[in-house]
Amino acid sequence: MGLVIPFITGGIIYGLVELIYRRRTHWTMIITGGFCFSFLYLLGTKSDLGLFARCVLGALFITAAEYTVGCIVNLRFRLNVWDYSGNKYNISGQICPMFMLYWFLLCFPAMGLVRLIEFYVG
Numbered sequence: 092m093g094l095v096i097p098f099i100t101g102g103i104i105y106g107l108v109e110l111i112y113r114r115r116t117h118w119t120m121i122i123t124g125g126f127c128f129s130f131l132y133l134l135g136t137k138s139d140l141g142l143f144a145r146c147v148l149g150a151l152f153i154t155a156a157e158y159t160v161g162c163i164v165n166l167r168f169r170l171n172v173w174d175y176s177g178n179k180y181n182i183s184g185q186i187c188p189m190f191m192l193y194w195f196l197l198c199f200p201a202m203g204l205v206r207l208i209e210f211y212v213g
Contacts, residue, residue, distance in 0.1 A: 094129045096212050101128020117172045123160045127153045135205035146198035153194040154186050161185030
């Protein structure tokens with residue numbers, strides 16, 4: 092199965108979080124969520140790093156993915172999926188420290204989910 096289950100799981104969860112938080116999502120966010128959770132899955136199953144370090148790396152990766160996707164879908168194609176320009180210290184309206192902190196905090200339960208998936212599927 093490889094990363095199929097983590098990718099689908101991440102896509103579904105990210106889409107649901109957006110629907111709950113913003114009451115809308117975009118198909119690119121479901122793909123981005125799958126991609127990011129696949130990275131978290133690899134980080135959680137193949138790394139000897141401690142939980143805190145894995146969550147820091149996870150937050151950095153998710154933020155980088157968010158910036159990359161944002162530059163493509165929001166700035167290049169002008170789809171206006173999100174805009175953080177109203178948040179302090181944002182970069183191009185695509186990322187900001189507040190959401191990086193959220194990603195860091197969400198990486199803790201995500202690492203627990205990684206362990207569950209590894210236990211049942213891996």
